[in-house]
Amino acid sequence: MGSAKELDNANPTILSASELQSQRQRRKGRDASAKEEGIREILMAKPSYALDPFYLSEYSDTDSDDDSTLEPIDEQEIYDLIAPISDPEHPLSLESLGVVKLQDVHLISPPDLANPAALSRVLVELTPTVTHCSLATVIGLGVRVRLEQALPPSYRVEVKIKKDTHSQSEEVNKQLADKERVAAALENANLMGILRKMMEPCQD
Amino acid sequence: MEDKNIADWMNTSDPSQQKAIVDDIAGRLDLAALKISQVFLGLQPYLTNEDQPLPQIAQALRLLADVLNQLQAPLDRIDIHQLTTYFCQRLVNEDRLGSFRAGIKECAEILSALAKMKPKFPSTDARLIAQAIFSFNIERNLRDQKAATRRTLLELLDTLIQLYKPSLIINGSSKAFVEGVVLMGEFEKDPTCLGILLPMYEKLSKEWELSEDALLLIWDSFVRYYPITISGQNASVPTPDDLRRFLLNCFISNDTYAKNAFPRLIELLDTSQDLSANVKNEVFRTMETCITSYSLPAVLEWAPKVWDSVKFEVWNGENDEFIRGALNVIHGITRALSSQADWNDTENPSVKIVLSILNECKERLIDSRQRHVVETGKILYAVATASPYGFSWATRMLLPSMFTHWQGLVSKSDKTAILGIFNRILEARLLVEQELEAKLRDEASSQATPRGDGLSPPTRADYLSQSKDRLASTLNETRRNLVDDIYFSAMTEKISDSPDGTQFRVTTIQGLVFLMSIQDLLSDFEKGAIIESLNEILLQPNQIDSLSEAAASALQKISTGDPVKFQQITLVNFMSKLPKSISADKRQRKSELDSVIDLLDSLTKIACTATCNAETGQSATETDPKHYVFDVYQKALLSKLFDIIKQDGQLPYANVILGAIYRGLVSFDGVLDKELKSTHSAKPFVSSLHPYAWIPLTLLQQFVKIKHGPTNSETPYVGLDLPLDKDEVVDRFVSLLGDIITLALRSNQTTAENNFLNSRDVQSPNVSSQIWSLFVENAPENLNSTQQDLIYGPGDKCLASALSMSLVAGVRREDKSRLKIDVGNAALAMIKNATSTQNECSLYARVSMLYFLQLLVNKFGAAEEKIGGRSLVEIMVDLIHSCNSNPNELEVERYYQTLSYFTAAALACRDKSDQTLISLMVQGIKDPKAGRKVARSFRILLGPSKVMCKENFCLLRPIRQGRLFQFAVEEFIKLWRAYSFELQGDPNAKDIKTNCLIALTGCLAYMDTKVYLSHVNEVFPLILEGTNVQNDDFTKLACITIIRTLVPVCPGVIESHLDSVINRMTDRTHNTYYSPSDANVASRAAALEVLALLPRHIDKVAMLKRKNKVISELDTALADVSMEVRTQAQKCKMWYFNLVE
Structure with a gap:
């Protein structure tokens, strides 16, 4: 993170692919669908006549109730939303630069998930690659905009610089928490251009 | 005559007429019916007339050039000399005549044609021509000429160089000639001209004994183009790669250039900030070529400086391509220096250079600790893979200090980095050994001819043999440290679940595979211990994915290299972990089956994804010994399956084992297919023996039996002998069994010679078809007529019929005779069976009847077969028409179901009945009871089918989509509109409209x-x-x-x-x-x-x-x-x- 012309950190530490995976702690059996076809897939394969309507119950062609399993939004999902955002200075994701970390995503959900009026709170703490990073505010803004766009309206988003990771964290945090300043910043076409560029990988 | 010919020539631009004139003149010259002087005289008015337009002069000269090029016999020596002199004068043009300025290209072509008239051409005239060309260049500025003219002049020079080298050397010196050539290239930038000039430079530098001055002139001329960026735009022009190669050949054409080339290349690298990536890569390539092409003295002089200039690219560089380029140069240095035979002498200059490189690596490893470990490992690899001696010195110099360094390391990431280097050294050892063995093989097979290395054949053989001995002994010196202190200790070291720990273990495993691959390095006990430890990783539940993958991949490589150890250790370990039976409790059973699946997935990956590269000298079955690992694994699975099936309630477990057999077959068939394609001409082990037909045949032998009805008085039939379980469990078992049969039969490994279906009883026409007997011994003779009748079941007979369908699925269309069944009758029987409401068969058995019908219709043309005077299609139509009066709803549904499968098969092969059948279905959607299901059944018509597919040799014509649109979709649009407007009062209008939408979507979904x-x-x-x-x-x-x-x-x-x-x-x-x-x-x-x-x-x-x-x-x-x-x-x-x- 740094200014566009003179890089604050020209040679940032980049996490390897295995380190990124570790944040998801993929163990055997957890993500079986991603594996190549093995014995399990052969045994679980739909029968060859799955398309045959004469073998389905009369006047109903509805799958088993796939909504029966609730998949509430969790920290991993929120992390996955912001991980691909690209750094404005390097063509690298915030995840690979270590700016966002799974353990720094905090979510407080209401006890009753079925209540649409109940609010959830999300706190994301960012770790700039250098303590004097001049683009910390832009990145924080990017994360905030991304979450506000991608989470339901009932989620309140707070983005902060992690303690002791930036020389001006208080000032940056103040800016990121100030709704009016954020709204005013989003009126700025240049800034919006930068934010859109940062969020391009999120559309893949 | 000639005057007319020439006048005609001058007045025509028609190529055919021009060719006729040239042929005529050349023909008569060859027959001596005409003299060249006559032709020349005829042309004179056009050549010397100062008022003549220049193109006309060129046109006249073109005639002479074409005629001379067309001649079969050379002209007289005097004529050649006179013509040469005249055209040289034209080129020199001392009197500066305007007419002589025309047709330079043609002049050059004429001179070239004359020069090629060896031996009549006076060799002294070659110098005359060369001087004329050089004079033309100096006096009349070659730069003003078109590229094509310049190219022709250069080609003329090239011809002279090739044919008259001695004549071009004046007073023992070639310098004047070289100066002339270099002057011609002074401004040259045209790719076609460079395509001649650069190879000319190469020839001069390589084949002419030029003075230093002359070589310097040439160097200065060609180095201007480096790195070459000129490129051509059309096919006739040399490509950028051609020009790059020509220039590179100039660089290495003479050792003298080394003292210019290396400083120039090093300088280019030193100013790397301004270099583009392409240029930098080109510099690395040139350096590598130079270092491996110049003679040893030149390399000795420059290698240390080259090393100094490229080493930092590896240690400090960030661009992988540049690093690779620099490593290639380092590899080249070692390779070039390795040509020196005596490497034991540490005072030898070649050895000294390599040792200094290794010393620097050693310092980096020890002093900088982890900063350059990976990069230094790459350099070591580059040195070690260059030659046996490079490897020997790399290990002697580095291994002891690396062992010491290893002892002081604590963190797993540091250890992983050093282990990576050990791995690279082992990998280098294998590569060098393979290269040496290939050379020794070549040596043994080639005749005793001397080669470029200057060694006589016996000396070379000795040298290679010594190299091999030296290589074999190299690691022996450090074996204990390497095997015990590094790899075995690393393997037993405890690791955490962190990425560092996992990576450490994965790197160790990769190294173990290299250790196992090196001949005679490890004892049998050590090899066994490694295999056991890898097995342990895979047998541990909930293992980390990357670790399991590394262990399985390692075991696969080890097993193909040592099949017996697979059989004795890995297979035994894995099979002993399989439970004897699984629990009856649902949750417990699922967990047990999950473990079995994980275990067999790993074992399948080990045993079925490659053929053996080492042979045991015996085979596990009668098939190729290269299939040993696969065969013993499949045999073990079959044996386990037969044990399990004897127990009650174990069919789900049996399904898993059968699934593993199938999965293994699919993988192994893919491997064999790939091998078949890559070694197309290779003959199979035994051509009449199918590589794995023994698997389905063993399975059939186990599960297919001759059965009798409950009273024992009914006709005996072929049925399946399976334990009782839920229908879907039994269906899964039979379906997998069928898949195995189909796979074996349709495989590319199945040939006319080894096809196992109906091959044994070809000589016995009365024996029932194996389609029905399913290979059971002593099958009843009337099986061909009785086995297809399933109207009343029983269930196990219906399941046997599903296996018959699997056999038909694997038969190629052209092998219809192999079926040995009456296609029409069998298809009709399947219609009756599938629509019967009196047989108690499972879903899979019933749908298999429909698949059977589809295969017979699509592959073997059953639709038009006549049975009792009626075609199969007509019988189907009659059945559907009978639906209106049929009170049995289930039967009606089954008629329509059968219709949809029949239609799909007919439509796919574009049978002429398809329109009739589709129309029946379209009408069917209006049926108040069956209409919804009929509408939904349209998705069967184009939807993917596991049975009616290309893999099973079915005909799936692209036109089927258009025909379905025409006969069905357009009808649905009409019907939907009709029931939306004019027929909206119909009580069923709403349902019919919905049916239209469903049916239409069913068609479009796959269109x-x-x-x-x-x-x-x-x-x-x-x-x-x-x-x-x-x-x-x-x-x-x-x-x-x-x-x-x-x-x-x-x-x-x-x-x-x-x-x-x-x-x-x-x-x-x-x-x-x-x-x-x-x-x-x-x-x-x-x-x-x-x-x-x-x-x-x-x-x-x-x-x-x-x-x-x-x-x-x-x-x-x-x-x-x-x-x-x-x-x-x-x-x-x-x-x-x-x-x-």
Whole structure:
């Protein structure tokens, strides 16, 4: 993170692919669908006549109730939303630069998930690659905009610089928490251009 | 005569006429019916007339050039000399005549034709020509000539160099000639000219004994082009790669250039900031070529400086390509220096250089600790793979200090880095050994001819042999440290679950594979211990994926190299972990089966993904010993399966074992297929022996039996002997068994010679077809007529028939005679069986009857077969017509079901009955009871089928889609409109309309968009309507998917229905606790994909008007209960976020 012309950190530490995976702690059996076809897939394969309507119950062609399993939004999902955002200075994701970390995503959900009026709170703490990073505010803004766009309206988003990771964290945090300043910043076409560029990988 | 010919020539531009004139003159010259002087005299008026236009002069000269090139016999020596002198004068043009300025290219061509008239051409005239060309260059500025002219002059010079080298050397010196050539190249930039000039430089430098001065002149001339960026634009011009190669050949054409080349290249690297990536890569390539091409003295002088210039690229560089380039140079240095035979002498200059490189590596490893470990490992690899001696010194110099260094390391990442270097050294050892063995093989097979290395054949053989001995002994010196202290200790070291720990273990495993691959390095006990430790990793439950993969991959490589150890250790370990039986408790059983599956998945990967590269000298079956590992594994699985099946309630377990057999077969068949393609001419081990037909045959032998009815008085039949279980469990077992049979039969390994179906009883026509007998011994003789009758079951006979279908599925179309069944009768029997309501057969058995019918119709033309005077199609039509009066609803449904399978098969092969059959189905959707199912059955017509597929040699003609559109979709549109308007009063109108939508969607779901694109305006309203169909997830999803496909293809149509599209999609995506959606997860996600496509393909203004409405719905979708839906909503929201004015 740094200014566009003179890089604050020209040679940032980049996490390897295995380190990124570790944040998801993929163990055997957890993500079986991603594996190549093995014995399990052969045994679980739909029968060859799955398309045959004469073998389905009369006047109903509805799958088993796939909504029966609730998949509430969790920290991993929120992390996955912001991980691909690209750094404005390097063509690298915030995840690979270590700016966002799974353990720094905090979510407080209401006890009753079925209540649409109940609010959830999300706190994301960012770790700039250098303590004097001049683009910390832009990145924080990017994360905030991304979450506000991608989470339901009932989620309140707070983005902060992690303690002791930036020389001006208080000032940056103040800016990121100030709704009016954020709204005013989003009126700025240049800034919006930068934010859109940062969020391009999120559309893949 | 000549005057007329020449006049004609001058007046025509017709190529055919010109050719005739040239042929005529040349022919008569060859026959001595004409003299060249006559031709020349005839041309004179055109050549010397100062008033003649220059193109006319060139035209006249062209005639002479073409005639001379056409001649079969050379001219007289005097004529040649006179012509040469004349045309040289024209080139020199001392009197500066205007007419002599014309036709320079033609002059050059004439001189070239004359020069090629060896031996008549006076060799002293070569110098005359060369001087004329050089004089022309100096006096009349070659630069002004066209590239084609310059090229012809250069070609002329090249001809002289090739044919008259001694004549071009004046007073023992070639310098004057070289100066002339270099002057010609002074300004040259044309690729075609460079394509001649550069090889000329190469020839001069390499073959002429030039002075230092002359060589310097040439160097200065060609080095200007380095790195060459000139390129041609059409095919006749040398490519950039050609020019690069020509220039590189100039660099290495003479050792003298080394003292110019290396400083120049080093300088280019030193100023690397200004170099483009291409240039830098080119510099590395040139350096590598130079270092491996110059003679040893030149290399000795420059190698240290080259090393100094490239080493930092490896240690400090960031660009992988540059690092690779630098490593190639380092590899080249060692390779070039390795040509020196005596490497034991540390005072030898070659050895000294390599030792100094290794010393620097050593310092880096020890002093800088972890900073350059990986990079230093790469350098070591580059040195060690260059030659046996390079390897020997690399290990002698580095290994002891690396061992010491290893002892002091604590963190796993540091250890992994050093282990990576050990791995590279072992890998280098294998590579060098392979290279040496290849050379020794070459040596043994080649005749005793001297080669470029200057060694006599016996000396070379000795040298290679000594190298091999030296290589073998190298690691022996450090074996204990390497094996015990490094790898075995690393393998037993405890690791955490962290990425560092995992990577450490994975790197160790990779090294163990190298250790195992080095001949005679490890004892049998050590090899066994390694295999045991790898087995342990895989047998540990919940192992980390990357660790399991590394262990399985390592065991696969080890097993193919040592098949017996696989059989004795790995196979025994894994099979002993399989439970004898599984629990009856559902939850417990699932967990036990999961463990078995994981274990067998690993074992399948080890045993079935490669053939053996080392042979045991014996085979596990009668097949190729290279299949040893696969064979013993499959045998073990079969044995386990037969044990399990004896126990009650163990069929689910048996299914897993059978699944493993099938999975292994699929993998191994792929491996054999790849090998078959890569070694096309290679003959199989035994051509009459199928590599794995023994597997399905053993299975059939075990499970297929001759059965009798309950009273023992019924006709005996072929049935399956399986334990009792739920239908779906038994069905899974039979289906897997069928898949194995089909796979074996349809495999590319199955040839006419080794095809096991009906091959044994070819000589006994009375024996029942194996399609029915399923290879059972002593099958009843009347089986051909009795076995296909399944109207009354029983269930096990119906299941046996499913296996018969599997056999038919694997038979090629051209092998119809191999079936040995009456196709028409069998197809009719299958119709009767499938529609019977009196047999108690399972779902799979019943659908197999329908597949059987499809295969007979599609592959073997059963539709038109006559049975009792009626064709099969007519019989089918009669059955459907009988539905109106048939009170048995189940039977009616089965008729329509059979019709849909029959139609699909006929449509796919474009049988002439397809229209009739489709029309019957279209009418069927109006049936008040069966109509809905008939409508849904349209999806069978084009939908994917596991049985009626190309892999099973079925005919799937592309035209089927167009025909279905014509005969069905157009009808549905008409019907839907009719029941929407004129027939809307019909009590069944609503249902029929819905059926139309369902049937239409069933067709379009699997149809290429281009088939209906021209009718999209008529189809689209129905597709939109289809998204609203209730209780039919297939139709809903298919409609949304079709819309998703159409948005980018025909945005205009979407735009004209934009609000409807948005409303239909948001109706689906709106899924809240209080207002749940009628669409399932897949449909909701697909609807969001449609919404996401709109801002990209639909008019921005139109979309901006609707943006807020869509965003409001997207906010709802962002809170969907399904993560898949939310993910799509998140992506979609970004498109609308970016949609601004």
